[in-house]
Ligand SMILES: Nc1ncnc2c1ncn2[C@@H]1O[C@H](COP(=O)(O)OP(=O)(O)OP(=O)(O)O)[C@@H](O)[C@H]1O
């Protein structure tokens with residue numbers, strides 16, 4: 001592995017030697033300079049990631065040199081060393097861009113820890129600079145609402161752009177919150193049907209009893225309450241596009257009906273006999289493993305093959321970490337605008353926390369985290385404290401209150417609290433919250449609506 005270049009600028013030869021020997025032993029490529037002039041010669045020859053800089057040097061004071069250094073090589077991490085420690089000095093050094101400030105005699109182990117930390121941050125900083133450059137180069141003004149910087153996402157978009165030109169059924173797969181709906185929107189907008197209707201239905205959110213009539217419509221008197229005939233989404237989407245979201249939650253009887261539309265392009269309203277021709281392009285999405293559902297008999301194999309003509313799989317965010325930073329910036333701008341706040345950036349710690357988080361709730365979780373951070377932020381920079389997933393959560397059940405309530409209300413109260421807590425901990429990701437609560441997502445959605453806990 002390539003050694004990290006490190007420069008020691010220190011006029012006390014013994015000090016310089018002790019530091020140099022220790023750090024060389026720890027695997028650094030060490031150079032020594034006894035004055036600012038010598039240091040400049042070294043710097044002209046090669047870049048250094050780390051510089052240990054003495055406060056007092058024979059030809060110039062270290063602080064002035066520090067200012068110069070940070071101006072010319074902002075990515076160099078400078079650690080100041082001094083024999084006379086004062087708070088003012090430390091503050092002054094940090095203000096001028098020093099990474100850290102240590103008093104002599106230097107504790108070598110402490111120094112090593114600080115250097116390692118500085119290097120870690122430097123790497124992050126470099127990655128960010130690189131990403132920023134790429135983003136600036138590649139950002140396409142016409143597609144402003146989908147961020148795709150990782151190779152994985154770019155490939156998905158490339159394929160999406162191609163299939164958009166056709167009438168082929170597209171099956172969009174990916175974990176919850178990865179952006180399946182965003183992609184469906186994009187395909188629609190890029191398709192020749194862009195001027196025709198685009199209708200969406202979430203098969204998981206609608207009670208099974210209503211779903212059939214939503215999709216296929218019904219005739220008057222088809223069931224109690226059907227006092228007039230109503231066209232379904234397939235008819236309404238005629239010549240356009242229909243997005244069947246959460247297709248994995250489509251009950252088996254409806255799967256059979258859907259198969260029929262896909263095969264011969266006709267539907268029959270509930271309670272009706274007439275065959276109605278529809279010309280609809282289908283986009284479908286699910287976070288379920290359809291193949292496994294087929295194996296278990298929960299999803300029709302013939303329908304699966306009909307849907308699986310052209311599949312786009314969106315990778316989870318943790319497998320395309322290059323997107324985290326551009327997405328975070330994108331959401332920062334979006335929510336700063338929405339909440340009328342002037343926020344320019346993330347602090348280094350905040351960014352580091354974001355980049356090292358695993359985002360089980362994918363892009364939606366990131367989006368929720370940033371919106372909360374924007375709301376919480378006290379100044380122009382989002383700090384680690386603004387990121388709720390790192391915050392402590394104060395809790396305590398008001399048990400006496402519960403004991404005094406009538407049982408149904410106590411149960412409702414408890415249920416509501418638990419759901420709120422789970423939703424908070426899951427950052428609004430319903431599948432995750434449902435999992436935490438040990439209930440199905442469908443039940444969770446129902447309860448959220450029942451208790452008015454739905455986000456707006
Ligand atoms: N690439 C992206 N660029 C910008 N925003 C994105 C991107 N991907 C997702 N989002 C945003 O993240 C949120 C979740 O995306 P979306 O609803 O499309 O996910 P999903 O895969 O359909 O999730 P679910 O399975 O839970 O329905 C949305 O607010 C969306 O705008």
Ligand SMILES: [Mg+2]
Pocket residue numbers: 180181245285
């Ligand atoms: Mg979705």
